[in-house]
Amino acid sequence: xxxxxxxxxxxxxxxxxxxxxxxxxxxxxxxxxxxxxxxxxxxxxxxxxxxxxxxxxxxxxxxxxxxxxxxxxxxxxxxxxxxxxxxxxxxxxxxxxxxxxxxxxxxxxxxxxxxxxxxxxxxxxxxxxxxxxxxxxxxxxxxxxxxxxxxxxxxxxxxxxxxxxxxxxxxxxxxxxxxxxxxxxxxxxxxxxxxxxxxxxxxxxxxxxxxxxxxxxxxxxxxxxxxxxxxxxxxxxxxxxxxxxxxxxxxxx
Numbered sequence: 001x002x003x004x005x006x007x008x009x010x011x012x013x014x015x016x017x018x019x020x021x022x023x024x025x026x027x028x029x030x031x032x033x034x035x036x037x038x039x040x041x042x043x044x045x046x047x048x049x050x051x052x053x054x055x056x057x058x059x060x061x062x063x064x065x066x067x068x069x070x071x072x073x074x075x076x077x078x079x080x081x082x083x084x085x086x087x088x089x090x091x092x093x094x095x096x097x098x099x100x101x102x103x104x105x106x107x108x109x110x111x112x113x114x115x116x117x118x119x120x121x122x123x124x125x126x127x128x129x130x131x132x133x134x135x136x137x138x139x140x141x142x143x144x145x146x147x148x149x150x151x152x153x154x155x156x157x158x159x160x161x162x163x164x165x166x167x168x169x170x171x172x173x174x175x176x177x178x179x180x181x182x183x184x185x186x187x188x189x190x191x192x193x194x195x196x197x198x199x200x201x202x203x204x205x206x207x208x209x210x211x212x213x214x215x216x217x218x219x220x221x222x223x224x225x226x227x228x229x230x231x232x233x234x235x236x237x238x239x240x241x242x243x244x245x246x247x248x249x250x251x252x253x
Contacts, residue, residue, distance in 0.1 A: 010047055014039055040173055041068060042186045058182040065177050077240050078152050085153045087143040095140035099164040108192045111169045112205045115190045120214045127171040133163045155241045166241055168193040197242045200225045
């Protein structure tokens with residue numbers, strides 16, 4: 001495959017715009033790589049260095065690791081004053097899960113399983129990002145969100161509703177680097193990000209696609225701040241959702 005063929009293929013696969021008239025190739029290439037990186041870090045690095053991940057040198061892997069560790073802009077944290085999000089496919093219903101830590105874990109499992117089943121029936125399709133908030137009376141509001149608006153939508157809802165917990169479920173890649181072999185790898189996964197005012201949970205359901213069929217893989221342990229070995233990260237884009245949002249008092253309306 002020529003570099004130009006690779007460029008066209010990446011633009012089609014990641015649904016990027018065509019090259020504009022009079023746009024320099026390097027300008028278009030830089031914009032494409034930035035677009036791809038917001039969806040798949042490894043694929044963007046492949047384009048950047050001109051080699052597939054299986055052929056990366058140790059130096060390529062080191063450069064990739066540095067990019068993974070650098071600060072990222074991430075999703076927007078809030079909408080401008082007076083701007084309301086477009087809650088597409090917004091559904092409000094009484095959840096069968098209680099507004100407790102145990103109920104939240106059950107909701108996470110059910111949501112991961114539902115999204116995984118969708119992937120099983122459509123191995124190559126684009127899955128929507130689902131954002132949900134659970135109120136203190138167990139009511140659940142679920143909507144689809146854009147990648148860049150996921151935090152802002154959840155924070156917007158938390159500021160206006162008696163929210164006990166938030167939940168975000170999406171399809172993504174897990175990138176890993178073997179410290180001994182200096183080999184980089186990536187794994188498809190359905191990921192759940194959830195939290196209350198006192199707890200943060202990440203639960204992952206990895207999978208692989210073999211001969212067009214989806215197969216579940218053993219999941220890693222949860223990242224859970226309530227666990228004895230609770231995790232801490234320097235950058236958590238969801239940490240601001242309950243910031244400046246008071247805990248509701250009295251009975252939810």
